[in-house]
Amino acid sequence: MFTRGFFDFPDLGWRSPFEEMDRMRRYIDQLMGQAESGYALPRAGVFPLINLTESKEAYILRAELPGVKAGDLDIQATGRNITISGERKIETDQNATYHRRERSAGSFSRALTLPGEIDRDKIEASLKDGVLTVSVPKSEKAKAKQIEIKS
Amino acid sequence: MANETQSRDMQVRGKQDVSGAAEQTRPGPVFTPPVDICEDENGIKLMADMPGVKPDDVNIDVRENTLTLAGKVKPFEGAEETDLMIEYDIGLYYRQFTLPELVDQEKIDAQLKDGVLTLVLPKAEAAKPKKIEIKSG
Structure with missing residues (x-):
């Protein structure tokens, strides 16, 4: 369950590497049961x-x-x-070729x-x-x- | 093929932020809409997910073989609302494609329905296969 939630973690945007670090910290905090109030984590x-x-x-x-x-x-x-x-x-469309x-x-x-x-x-x-x-x-x-x- | 796409569960996928070549003049997030592109003998069809965009706020531009899609999303909430839980951001959708030579750029057709933009890019007559008849006599 941990790995599933971890790897399917949605990308909420990469505006700055520090923001990503912040998000990581919040996630770890949440795992430790010390989540900041008002932050909900999207799950797989x-x-x-x-x-x-x-x-x-x-x-x-x-x-x-x-x-x-x-x-x-x-x-x-x-x-x-x-x-x-x-x-x-x-x-x-069965007759068409898909490029993307x-x-x-x-x-x-x-x-x-x-x-x-x-x-x-x-x-x-x-x-x-x-x-x-x-x-x-x-x-x-x-x-x-x-x-x-x-x- | 159809079953393949329908049977599995949908995965959480956050919006993709653009780290584009050109910066926006106005602040705010810019997202890349996910697209499907398919081709048959008559033309190319492009479908892009742009939830929240009204038909008036979408801008399609063809210039020098570059197709630009842009869609603006207005803030969804009323002034009297306070945020409780925000999982997705809104902003501008922006994506560019290079058109192949064979597309008839005068006849591009666009439709926006339920947040999905569908573009039909017909092939030029010159690019369609032509049968050459042999005259007898």
Whole structure:
């Protein structure tokens, strides 16, 4: 399991060699159980990479899925977990000669635990320009409440 | 061939950063979109993954046998959102190809659908095989 996670580690960019060293250090820290909070490590077999943001009302989850049709995606919510699974199909032209094949196809699945309580009945998902956006409203309990000060 | 590509699990693959010849004038990350290129007798087809690019923001340029693909991605999040977990960056997609002589550069056709750019580069008439008839008599 260690080797698998290690070698399938995605390339998050090589902007500077020191950044790479930083990432290595974070990874080792995580293995030692001293991970910095707020840093999540992408692991093998968990495509796609996800960006998670938060507004006052909802958690918003975005994933890049170019060429994936809405019908090939399956989004499930259980408790505080969201699971996105699906398959990316690329048609092969049998009569043509391929010079380059860099786009990958296949099935994927990814589960994510959200940091707070959610309202499962009002989850909305949209797929536009190859980007999946899932909007998960927070439950009434989890929303921040403004407290008025009486004078 | 089709089964081969569909049966296996998809692997995590981060975006590829460009360390290009020309630097960008604007700061921000630049990525190389992954492409498939295939050729048949009528022409060359190029497919590039550019998730998040709107049709208006893609720029295809042919100049002196060089095909340049560029696509801009606008920031996805609203101003009121705070980041919880960021695994991928967004920025500019940029890639250049040298076109072979046989492509008819006037008739290049482009389509962007679901974040996949498809370019059809037809071969010039001169490059297509021609049958020569022998006249009798």
